[in-house]
Amino acid sequence: MRIVLDRAKCTGIGICESLAPDVFEVDDNGDLVVLHAEVPSSAEADVAAAVEGCPTQALQFEA
Template identity: 75%
Template sequence: MRIVLNRAKCTGIGICEAVAPDVFEVDDDGNLVVLSAEVPAGAEAEVTEAVEGCPAQALRLEP
């Protein structure tokens, strides 16, 4: 699966980083950085939770 970020929607709250810190990081400027465009093996549940928990709906998963 691939992680897709809509930067225009992202508010940089960081819920995704709290849920999946090995995949998402909010930088010093409040911008979300996707550390791995592909969902790492074993992190599917955390990444799915982060995507579903995004209040701005800025993240989605593609096959």
């Protein structure tokens, strides 16, 4: 499973980082950094919550 980020939609709020800090990080410029494009199996539930919780729908899963 892979994470797809739509940078045009992302506002850098950081909800994803708070839900899955091992996969997402908001840098000093307020830009989201995806630390692992391929979702580690141990983080799947956290990443799913981050995708669902993104208020701008900037995150999606790709098989």
